[in-house]
Amino acid sequence: MGKQHTSEKNSxxxxxxxxxxxxxxxxxxxENYTLTVNDEQCFLLSETVWGAxxxxxxxxxxxxxxxxGTFYINKTEIEDFPRFPHRGLLLDTSRHYLPLxxxxxxxxxxxxxxxxxxxxxxxxxxxxxxxxxxxxxxxxKGSYNPATHIYTAQDVxxxxxYARLRGxxxxxxxxxxxxxxSWGPGVPGLLTPCYSGSHPSGTFGPVNxxxxxxxxxxxxxxxxxxxxxxxFYLHLGxxxxxxxxxxxxxxxxxxxxxxxxxxxxxxxxxxxxxxLLDIVSAYGKGYVVWQEVFxxxxxxxxxxxxxxxxxxxxxxxxxEMELVTSAGFRALLSAPWYLNHITYGPDWKKIYMVEPLAxxxxxxxxxxxxxxEACMWGEYVDSTNLVPRLWPRAxxxxxxxxxxxxxxDLDFAYKRLAPFxxxxxxxxxxxxxxxxxxxxxxxxxx
Amino acid sequence: xxxRGLGWPRLSGLLELLAALAVQAVRASAxxxxxxxxxxxxxxxxxxxxxxxxxxxxxNFFFSHSSTSKAGPSCSLLQEAFRRYYDYIFGFYKWHHxxxxxRVGVELQQLQVSVILDPECDTFPKISSDExxxxxVKGPVASLTANRVWGVxxxxxxxxxxxxxxxxxxxxxxxSNIVDSPRFPHRGILIDTSRHFLSVKSIFKTLDxxxxxxxxxxxxxxxxxxxxxxxxxxxxxxxxxGSYSSSHVYTPNDVxxxxxYARLRGxxxxxxxxxxxxxxxxGEGQKDLLTPCYNGKEPSGAFGPINPIWNTTYSFLSKLFxxxxxxxxxEFIHLGxxxxxxxxxxxxPEIQDFMRDxxxxxxxxxxxxxxxxxVLDMISAINKNSIVWQEVFxxxxxxxxxxxxxxxxxxxxxxxxxxxxxAGFPVILSAPWYLDWISYGQDWKRYYAVDPLSFEGxxxxxxxxxxxEACLWGEYVDATNLTPRLWPRAxxxxxxxxxHKDVRSLEDAYRRLTIHRCRMLRRGIxxxxxxxGYCDHEDRM
Numbered sequence: 001m002g003k004q005h006t007s008e009k010n011s012x013x014x015x016x017x018x019x020x021x022x023x024x025x026x027x028x029x030x031e032n033y034t035l036t037v038n039d040e041q042c043f044l045l046s047e048t049v050w051g052a053x054x055x056x057x058x059x060x061x062x063x064x065x066x067x068x069g070t071f072y073i074n075k076t077e078i079e080d081f082p083r084f085p086h087r088g089l090l091l092d093t094s095r096h097y098l099p100l101x102x103x104x105x106x107x108x109x110x111x112x113x114x115x116x117x118x119x120x121x122x123x124x125x126x127x128x129x130x131x132x133x134x135x136x137x138x139x140x141k142g143s144y145n146p147a148t149h150i151y152t153a154q155d156v157x158x159x160x161x162y163a164r165l166r167g168x169x170x171x172x173x174x175x176x177x178x179x180x181x182s183w184g185p186g187v188p189g190l191l192t193p194c195y196s197g198s199h200p201s202g203t204f205g206p207v208n209x210x211x212x213x214x215x216x217x218x219x220x221x222x223x224x225x226x227x228x229x230x231x232f233y234l235h236l237g238x239x240x241x242x243x244x245x246x247x248x249x250x251x252x253x254x255x256x257x258x259x260x261x262x263x264x265x266x267x268x269x270x271x272x273x274x275x276l277l278d279i280v281s282a283y284g285k286g287y288v289v290w291q292e293v294f295x296x297x298x299x300x301x302x303x304x305x306x307x308x309x310x311x312x313x314x315x316x317x318x319x320e321m322e323l324v325t326s327a328g329f330r331a332l333l334s335a336p337w338y339l340n341h342i343t344y345g346p347d348w349k350k351i352y353m354v355e356p357l358a359x360x361x362x363x364x365x366x367x368x369x370x371x372x373e374a375c376m377w378g379e380y381v382d383s384t385n386l387v388p389r390l391w392p393r394a395x396x397x398x399x400x401x402x403x404x405x406x407x408x409d410l411d412f413a414y415k416r417l418a419p420f421x422x423x424x425x426x427x428x429x430x431x432x433x434x435x436x437x438x439x440x441x442x443x444x445x446x
Numbered sequence: 447x448x449x450r451g452l453g454w455p456r457l458s459g460l461l462e463l464l465a466a467l468a469v470q471a472v473r474a475s476a477x478x479x480x481x482x483x484x485x486x487x488x489x490x491x492x493x494x495x496x497x498x499x500x501x502x503x504x505x506n507f508f509f510s511h512s513s514t515s516k517a518g519p520s521c522s523l524l525q526e527a528f529r530r531y532y533d534y535i536f537g538f539y540k541w542h543h544x545x546x547x548x549r550v551g552v553e554l555q556q557l558q559v560s561v562i563l564d565p566e567c568d569t570f571p572k573i574s575s576d577e578x579x580x581x582x583v584k585g586p587v588a589s590l591t592a593n594r595v596w597g598v599x600x601x602x603x604x605x606x607x608x609x610x611x612x613x614x615x616x617x618x619x620x621x622s623n624i625v626d627s628p629r630f631p632h633r634g635i636l637i638d639t640s641r642h643f644l645s646v647k648s649i650f651k652t653l654d655x656x657x658x659x660x661x662x663x664x665x666x667x668x669x670x671x672x673x674x675x676x677x678x679x680x681x682x683x684x685x686x687x688g689s690y691s692s693s694h695v696y697t698p699n700d701v702x703x704x705x706x707y708a709r710l711r712g713x714x715x716x717x718x719x720x721x722x723x724x725x726x727x728x729g730e731g732q733k734d735l736l737t738p739c740y741n742g743k744e745p746s747g748a749f750g751p752i753n754p755i756w757n758t759t760y761s762f763l764s765k766l767f768x769x770x771x772x773x774x775x776x777e778f779i780h781l782g783x784x785x786x787x788x789x790x791x792x793x794x795p796e797i798q799d800f801m802r803d804x805x806x807x808x809x810x811x812x813x814x815x816x817x818x819x820x821v822l823d824m825i826s827a828i829n830k831n832s833i834v835w836q837e838v839f840x841x842x843x844x845x846x847x848x849x850x851x852x853x854x855x856x857x858x859x860x861x862x863x864x865x866x867x868x869a870g871f872p873v874i875l876s877a878p879w880y881l882d883w884i885s886y887g888q889d890w891k892r893y894y895a896v897d898p899l900s901f902e903g904x905x906x907x908x909x910x911x912x913x914x915e916a917c918l919w920g921e922y923v924d925a926t927n928l929t930p931r932l933w934p935r936a937x938x939x940x941x942x943x944x945x946h947k948d949v950r951s952l953e954d955a956y957r958r959l960t961i962h963r964c965r966m967l968r969r970g971i972x973x974x975x976x977x978x979g980y981c982d983h984e985d986r987m
Binding site for chain 2: 095096097099101102126127144145148149340341342343344345346378379380381382383384385387388389425430431432433434435436437438440442443444445
């Protein structure tokens with residue numbers, strides 16, 4: 001009985017071709033790497049540091065532990081690069097505040113899954129936790145509790161750097177003109193006062209697009225945002241604008257007449273968004289917007305990225321992907337990946353089987369799909385249930401966006417995802433089970 | 447006015463009954479006038495509060511036994527409870543006021559506990575246990591009176607929920623008069639430790655949360671097809687071969703600790719050893735127990751439910767249940783009896799012969815009943831009572847009166863309730879409360895809206911509904927997601943089973959549930975959010 005021939009490896013040699021260690025990752029970052037493990041070498045080669053990070057993660061997943069307790073790795077030859085360059089995860093810190101630790105922990109697990117974009121939906125109707133230095137009242141009056149439920153400038157810096165060290169871009173979203181109720185208390189006059197007949201009803205609606213002050217505010221505010229967030233892209237929202245409040249307001253009615261928009265409030269929405277996009281462009285930023293901006297025919301610059309999130313309206317989401325790309329815009333897919341929509345059973349399978357390019361179009365068109373994002377909206381989610389709800393389900397999205405389109409066998413996926421979930425547990429991640437079974441070491445609350 | 451279990455302990459006679467009814471009418475307005483922070487869950491039977499407040503100081507407040515109480519410091523169940531509740535009330539705010547006399551107004555210095563009857567301090571809770579109590583909050587000494595220690599535990603929980611901190615951080619409580627007792631005596635949570643192992647620590651956490659919600663039964667579905675974590679002393683092979691691993695087991699000491707932890711919280715532990723189906727894991731450690739399935743004339747290699755025709759089956763079960771009856775002190779054992787797949791039995795030639803000999807024809811329900819009746823007899827021979835899933839009733843087993851039927855199938859469950867109670871058997875309702883069936887949105891409202899007595903039947907029939915259980919089956923649940931999945935959704939079931947049937951306002955429930963959820967968070971239970979919003983102190987902050 002001979003012993004298996006093993007040789008001891010005591011280092012993984014990493015060679016990065018292009019410098020860039022102190023830079024921020026971008027949409028154009030090259031994440032290729034090769035990993036070679038044999039008797040002669042233990043070698044990770046990549047074009048950039050971002051590829052090295054991806055390779056390190058893969059390497060860590062190849063190291064196994066034998067029953068005797070020794071660590072070992074099989075002879076390996078890996079050549080790897082992502083299918084899509086934008087592989088994101090959205091967190092909503094407005095509906096529920098997420099402590100900084102929760103965000104940083106999420107970035108760790110994103111790295112284990114090779115996600116590379118953290119889409120931070122910072123503010124919304126419910127609360128405004130982002131600490132603005134140009135308009136401190138936004139936070140003081142808009143956060144759930146300005147002493148405890150906020151992200152200071154230091155917190156934000158920490159998130160950006162923690163992400164950078166993991167090759168993750170931070171895509172900040174400040175959604176307007178809808179989803180802005182929490183902005184109102186801190187900036188009087190920003191939101192549209194709704195009317196009941198000829199009198200203000202006391203409630204407020206979307207940002208008021210008819211006032212110059214609005215655009216002055218946005219100009220100053222987005223100057224701050226552009227300087228705080230280093231990524232080239234900002235997410236400007238633009239979804240679910242409810243027209244009823246605008247309709248009720250006499251000043252807006254007058255503005256509509258003056259502009260010749262008639263009764264078409266989509267034109268008013270367009271007007272607002274176009275002005276906003278011009279402001280943001282002037283700061284040298286690119287932008288991502290929700291699909292309504294495209295659906296409502298807002299005139300946007302050709303390099304706008306459209307995020308497709310609606311499952312059936314105005315058309316089924318695959319049709320929407322076709323329409324967006326055939327109009328020449330880049331697209332991000334999120335519609336089938338709303339992880340906050342929980343159901344009974346192994347829904348990771350449905351998530352996994354989505355094919356982002358399953359629409360009619362030329363190869364050039366399909367090349368406009370730059371990736372997708374798993375979304376974890378926060379109405380029913382906070383730090384008590386975020387981690388088990390995110391993982392390992394988001395892992396199914398991660399593979400769909402990284403791996404080759406032919407990697408679709410569910411059995412093969414399960415064979416890997418189930419042990420990966422146990423590995424997540426071992427790494428201290430409170431990832432929930434995929435189905436009946438067990439891990440050698442189960443999760444224990446500390 | 448309805449009542450469950452054994453009578454109405456403190457209020458007998460029509461006059462008191464009417465007084466209680468009147469108090470309830472007053473309750474709604476009284477509560478509205480009280481502090482906006484007032485939030486009790488589940489809502490007690492009658493609550494009278496006034497706007498007069500009392501202040502408590504952590505340095506100058508304690509629980510005590512009244513001089514006339516039948517319980518005293520030797521009652522460790524109460525001593526432990528006093529320590530726990532002091533911590534729940536003051537523990538998270540470690541600011542001591544020192545010697546500065548900042549006390550304004552009337553102080554509440556003591557909650558005096560008085561147990562009227564034989565306390566039952568060193569006994570295990572039962573289905574007939576008296577959980578009623580009255581709570582009189584006035585300064586400087588408030589009083590909590592109950593017939594038994596079980597009522598004291600419920601009353602301490604309510605008392606702890608009355609206390610809030612005002613804007614200055616002062617611990618405050620409104621003068622109140624509460625009379626309370628549960629609508630149903632069986633208010634349970636089912637956990638499944640076979641599909642996924644649950645650590646003892648996570649079971650303890652669940653018991654803590656149950657106490658916060660006045661649940662009083664832990665239905666421990668301890669073994670099933672997938673794994674057998676229960677370490678049997680009589681048959682050690684069962685867990686040795688049937689558990690997921692040697693660390694995925696409950697030792698006799700683990701089981702003892704769970705039972706005692708539960709007892710100290712007034713919670714019964716009802717074990718379920720489900721058979722004849724759901725027993726694949728039993729076959730690993732016990733050869734010649736499960737039915738060998740056949741492919742024509744040859745065994746297929748697969749096994750089915752427990753083999754009901756071998757004598758060895760019954761001698762094994764007899765020994766096993768003898769052990770279980772000594773390990774678990776509750777009067778009830780759950781025998782399962784659900785989802786028996788007849789295919790394997792039907793394929794087995796020995797069983798085919800047996801069926802012929804017995805004159806069962808092709809009706810395997812008769813074989814199932816034959817088996818269940820034998821096991822039920824075994825249980826009554828060792829002086830325990832049985833609970834079974836509804837199939838045992840549906841498939842016409844001859845059941846002894848007093849056998850409890852757990853109704854779990856969602857389709858036509860109210861009709862099932864009618865049928866079972868018409869036949870005279872007590873019912874535990876679970877069908878509308880399968881909490882493992884998650885969905886997007888506020889499903890707690892659906893659980894809350896259930897009326898356990900909305901089926902067709904006489905008053906006598908309705909009295910047979912002894913309560914209900916929220917079930918958290920374990921296919922997709924383990925310690926990583928158990929707590930947020932159970933709470934606060936199970937809280938909705940908790941109120942439905944404790945509070946008066948007229949406590950139904952979703953708006954008021956929402957207000958109280960969101961506060962109750964934040965309270966559970968403070969007490970270390972990672973209960974998930976009800977909806978958009980926040981707690982002063984978030985988890986992991």
